[in-house]
C-alpha cells in the first residue's frame with residue numbers, strides 16, 4: 160500500500176518519462192496480441208476451410224493388389240460394390256456410417272431449352288451430412304424416402320444454381336432434366352469456404368440418390384466411398400478393418416496396403432493444425448520481440464530511477480528498510496509500469512481487432528486469411544509473458560538498488 | 573551496552589588508503605549523554621556511521637547489547653538500525669515528497685507496525701517535538717529547525733535506546749539549535765543514550781562526557797565532575 164503511494168509520487172514527478180515507458184509497453188502488448196490474434200484467425204479460418212469438405216471423414220478409392228496371393232497375380236484391380244459397402248456398414252463396428260459416391264463427370268441438365276453440362280453424383284443421405292452439404296433455407300438434402308423410392312430429386316451446388324438459374328434465385332421445386340429425365344430440385348448447397356477437395360469443388364456438383372443413379376446409369380462400382388469412423392482416434396483401425404474386409408472378400412493378401420487408397424481428412428486437419436499453430440507461434444514471437452524491446456526500455460528507466468533515487472534508498476535503509484524491502488519496492492514499480500502499459504496494450508489490441516471486424520471487406524483474401532480472433536487463452540498467454548517481462552525488468556535494477564551502501568547513498572546529491 | 577574494541581576503518585581510494593579510524597576502543601553505557609568533538613576529517617562521521625550500524629568496521633569488533641554487530645549481514649544490520657537506533661543527520665535526510673507524518677511513519681513501516689498504531693505513534697512523536705500542528709506539511713514547507721525536529725521524531729518513532737546525531741545543529745540558526753538541544757536534554761532525562769557530534773560548545777556543554785577525536789584516534793575522553801583525563 161505504502162509502496163503504491165510512492166509509485167504514485169514517482170508517476171507525478173516523472174510524468175513524461177513514465178508515460179513514454181508505458182506507451183512502449185502498450186505498443187508491444189498490442190503487437191503481440193494482434194499477431195497472436197491474426198494467427199488465431201488464420202488458424203480457425205483455414206481449419207474451417209478443411210472441415211468444409213467434411214468433419215472426421217475418410218475418403219476411400221479402389222486400388223489394386225501389390226502382392227501375389229492365392230494364385231492371383233500382382234496388379235489385380237480391387238473394386239467395391241454398394242453391397243460390399245452395406246456389408247461393411249453392418250460388420251465393422253469401427254465405421255459409423257458409409258456412403259458410396261458414383262460420379263458422372265459431365266451430364267447435361269436442361270430447363271426450358273437452355274442447357275448446361277455439370278457433374279452428377281449418386282450418394283446416400285448420410286453423405287450430405289458427412290460432407291457438410293448444408294442446404295440453403297427452404298431446401299433440403301436427399302433423404303431416406305428419396306433413396307427408397309428412387310425418386311428423381313436433385314440437390315445442386317450453389318455455383319450450378321448461379322450459372323443455370325441465376326444467382327439469388329431459389330429453384331427449389333423447379334423441374335429440370337438430367338440426361339433428358341425430369342428431376343425436381345430439392346435444395347441448393349449453402350455457399351461454403353472450401354480449401355480442399357477431391358473430384359472438384361462441391362459448389363459445382365449436383366447430387367441425386369444413389370438408387371436413382373443406378374437406374375439411370377449402368378455403373379456397377381462406385382468411384383469412391385466416404386465413411387466416418389466411430390472414433391476419430393481410431394480412424395486407422397477403421398481403415399484397416401475396411402481393407403481386411405476387401406482382402407477376404409476378394410482373396411487378397413491381408414497385409415496388402417494398396418488394395419484400397421484412403422484419404423484420412425482427420426489426419427490432414429491435424430497436420431494443417433500443427434503447421435498453423437507453428438505459424439501462430441512464430442507470429443507471436445515477432446510480436447513478442449516488440450514487447451521485449453519495450454521491456455528493455457522499462458529496465459533502462461528503472462536503472463535511471465534507481466540512480467536518481469539513491470538518496471531516498473539511503474534514507475530508507477538508514478531507518479531500517481531491509482534489502483528485501485527495497486527490492487520488492489522496485490520490482491513492484493516495474494510490475495505496475497508494465498502492468499498499466501500492458502492493460503492499455505490489451506485494450507489497444509482489442510480495439511484494433513474490433514476495427515478490422517468492423518471493416519466492410521468481403522473478398523477472397525479476407526476469406527482466406529480470416530479475421531483476427533482474440534481468445535481468453537491468448538489473453539492468458541500474453542499476460543503471462545507480460546508479467547514475466549515485468550519481473551525481469553524489475554529484478555535487476557531492484558537488486559542494484561538493494562546493494563546501495565547507505566553511507567554513500569546519504570552523501571549522494 | 574556499546575563496546576568498541578580496537579576498531580579501524582580504512583577507505584580504499586585506489587592507490588591511496590585512508591585510515592579514517594585507527595584503533596578506537598570505547599565503552600558507552602546505557603543512558604549516557606556523550607559529545608564527540610574533533611577537527612574536520614578526524615573521523616567523527618565515520619565513527620557515528622559505525623555506531624549507527626550504517627557501516628561495518630574494517631578491523632576490530634563492535635558489540636551492541638552483547639551482539640557482535642561487526643559480523644552482521646545487511647539484513648541483520650537493517651533490523652538493528654530499525655529497532656535500536658535513531659539517527660539524526662546534519663542535512664535532515666527527510667523524504668521530500670512525503671509529509672512530516674509519512675516521514676515519521678517510515679521506520680514504523682519497516683517494523684511492521686499496524687497502520688492505525690503507526691499513525692497514532694507518528695503523530696504522538698511529532699507532538700513530542702512540538703510539531704503537532706505540522707503533521708501534513710512537507711519538508712519544503714518547514715523551516716530548517718522544524719525539519720530537524722521531524723527528523724528527531726522519526727528517530728524516536730520505534731522508541732530506540734540509542735540516539736545518534738551527527739552535527740544536528742550544524743545547519744541551524746542558534747535559536748533552532750537550542751530547541752534541538754532542549755529536546756536532547758529531555759531525551760536524556762528519559763534515559764536514552766545520546767551520542768552527538770558537534771562543533772557547538774553549547775551542545776557539548778550539556779554533555780556529561782566529551783570525547784575528542786584526532787586523526788582517527790581518541791585524543792581525550794573527559795567525564796564531567798570527574799577530573800581524571802585519559803589521553804590515549
Ligand SMILES: Nc1ncnc2c1ncn2[C@@H]1O[C@H](COP(=O)(O)OP(=O)(O)O)[C@@H](O)[C@H]1O
Pocket residue numbers: 583584585590591592610611612613614615616617618619
Ligand atoms: N567514503 C569515503 N571514502 C574515502 N575517504 C573517506 C570516506 N569517508 C570519509 N573519508 C575520509 O575519512 C576521514 C574521516 O572522515 P569523516 O569521518 O567524515 O570526518 P569528520 O566527520 O570528522 O569530518 C577523512 O579523511 C575523509 O576524507
Ligand SMILES: [Mg+2]
Pocket residue numbers: 616617618
Ligand atoms: Mg563529519
